[in-house]
Amino acid sequence: MTAVAILLASFASILAVFLTGLPVFVAFMLLNIAGVWFYFSGPGFGMLTNSMYETLSSPTLVALPMFILMGEILFRSGVTDILYRALDVLLGRSRLRLYYLSILLSTTFGALSGAAMAVVAMMGRTLYPGMLARGYDRRLTAGTIMAGASLAPIIPPSVLAVIIASLANISVAGLLIAGVLPGLMLAALFLIYVVSAVAIDPDRAPTVADGRQSVTWGQRARAVLLTLPFGLVILSVLGVILAGIVTPEESAATGVLGALLVSVVFGKLSMRTLFEAVAVSARTTAIVLLIMMSSKMFGQLLAFSGATQSLIDTVSGLDIDPWLMLAILMAIPFVICMFLDSIAVMLILVPIYIPIVGHFQYDVIWFWALFLINITVGGITPPFGYTIFAFKSAVPDLPMREIYAAAWPYVGVFLVGMLLVVLFPALATYLPKLV
């Protein structure tokens, strides 16, 4: 069997096993057993243990549970409600006010939590019903919330960025910071899209500014004061990395400390909240890391089979334009993420992509930042985006076809954003060069 045939067979096998409904980590293990048996027979199984141990004890991945814990503390303690009310006061009386609030909130929550599903579930339950009651367009509202929440894995702290950096063996700090400007740019693009959509069809926003009373300067000042502690949380993650004071793993720890301090300052932290946050974070970590530990051997087997080298030889023999190759490399996860879990897709594709990225001499931070955005879009790409499902669970009355229709325009906005990052690489590479 040629190496390329092995690669295709492996890829087809893993997809087929996934589709049976076998848990993803078990699916990888099954193929690992088959692969080890095929190449090494019995004595090779010791490698399986060591491969799993290496992943689980990787100091790079230590940031992952801490970023999850940070978001859990903030959301479970309820301090995010304070931020919500403060930003609401600061936004004035525009008739698009709640659209702005939705985008601003999701961007801020993105900087406080690394997981889109938590943000979309919370905003779906809190913001969406209020916006609908005030006459905002339900598709535009749903789309704004889903797309805004999808900024969470792009703007640091980001669980996905830690995973990609760890798999691709690049700087975790670099990839985390690389998400800042693209994330903010995407938030700006969402604003532009909302304003344009309402300009084209004015019925998509209420005719008056939802009847709210005018806000006094005293209320505004108080609202600004209320937002300041959240700046401390963002500073305790982003600021300390940018300043070069701590490693990314340590910044995750200082982020947890910042989240705890903010919850204490607002009098919202209880031991029960803390226990629940730690327990949920540990379980979420176990879910992600079990998949990662099982998939590592899959990549190692591919390399051992010669499939990876053969892929490089094949690709280098194609004499293909690097831009076209980039488009192909981005199109593959974009399509697959419509149907499969984004982490599973990453674990299959990253080991295959690493040598190709090296061969075409793409800037690694730029390429993997694009990949990160691409994988994130998968969360809102119908029919099987996880962010879509999380929103549906928060808003069960909204039909799925409406949610799909709400998501598509924002998928388009994301693609425009990715194109801008392709055309202006400094968007992703400028800040990491400062670290």
Add this chain to the structure above:
Amino acid sequence: MFGLVASLLDRLVTVLGWIGAFLIGLIPAIYCYEVAARYFFSAPTTWSYESGGYLLCLGTLLCAPVVTREHGHVAIVFVAETLPMASRRRLESAIGLAAAAVCLAVAATTADEVSSQIARNVQTTAAFAIPKWWLTAALPYALAASGLYFIRDAILTRAAPSA
């Protein structure tokens, strides 16, 4: 007998799951301590960096069976969801048994490797080295307990009355 074993397994998994969560919760405390020790006392530790990895490894594995018990693992189930209920139950039961077989097989191989590590006194390759089996011993536990839960689910799915 089956009920007693299931109950004991549940208790063990719950207790070890809490210990696992505690270990994960210790990680930020250790890293914050390291930052404080480095900047405020000019006394960086030699153990914090690697101990974070060790705690992550143990914590994850001790929590893994809890996730299995709560059906928390990621799976691509949209094909199964298109099937009629009876066929879906059969598929889920078969998938549960397959998952159990894989987990128990890998648990057995990891147990072999752990006993070999104990016999050879293998240490972790780090500045702050510890016997490797202190960590890897949790692998057979996590996989075997998960395997048992997959078997239990497969049996319960098969036995459940049709809708």
